[in-house]
Amino acid sequence: MDLTRTLIIGNSGSGKSWLAQRLAERLQLPWTDLDRIHWLSDEHSIARLRNEALGMARIAADEERWVIEGGYGWIVSEILHRATALIWLCIDDVDCVANIRRREAKDDERLIALLEWAESYRKRDDPSGFAAHRHLFEGFTGSKIQLMDRTEITDFTSETAIISIS
Template sequence: MKRVVIFGNSGSGKSTLAKALCDKHGLAHFDLDTIAWEASQPPIRKPTDESTKTIESFVVEHRNWVIEGCYADLLDMVMPHASEIIFLDLPVEVCIANAKNRPWEPHKYASKEAQDANLDMLIDWISQYNTRGDEFSHTAHTRLFESYNGEKTRYMDNHESI
């Protein structure tokens, strides 16, 4: 059974790595961004219990999977089911460059223009990764990584992981 959890800052390459692993191993893919937010401007987090039910259904429905996201609170719930975890711990500057160059993500945005309209907000968000203290922070991700007792990998360069 292969159940992989990938986490890190926005723009760290979580979706790219997840897709590569899915293609290589035939895994189901679950991007937590698709369930964590209300469709509103500005974005508002959905209640955690609502997201939790969706995640639990996915884990039960799929034997082999990749779950990726930056939500330490949601990932805490998934970690006991994981066979391995991957922490993409890239420098903020690399994550910002990746965000500026990301292709359109149709599962998240209605158009490339809608995605690009959020770019300034995303870059600001990414730049705060090391100073925030919330569930999206480097501190929270480091805690997840250090507390996991199974197979785990920490990449500090985006060329290592793909």
């Protein structure tokens, strides 16, 4: 796989950030989390204006080398043409919810909303849902891989330890 410009998509709690961080470290690539582009604050309560978020994502994707991860299909669809590799973390929704519960410290309204969001991944008919991600994945003509569980993600990460980018 040509991992020079790797885009990682998937449900909330699927392990996108975990995988992106490890790939970026191993391959010495800059890493962009689309949450930091979409949201104005760390509290995930105020969304950035759509055109501003798209502009920031395009700037990140215009770089020669990167790992970009996120579930925002409306952003991903705008930068996908720049990717050399697409990784879809297609983890079971129940596992995604469990992952979110493990990483979040306090039980508040934001967490409840995030859990409901993750639980509805396969039912949602929006740019960030399962059907939209499947459409992006199926239409992508570059190197791509679909990882179905934590073991596959971990194995893929281990395999990249021996991959280098020219």
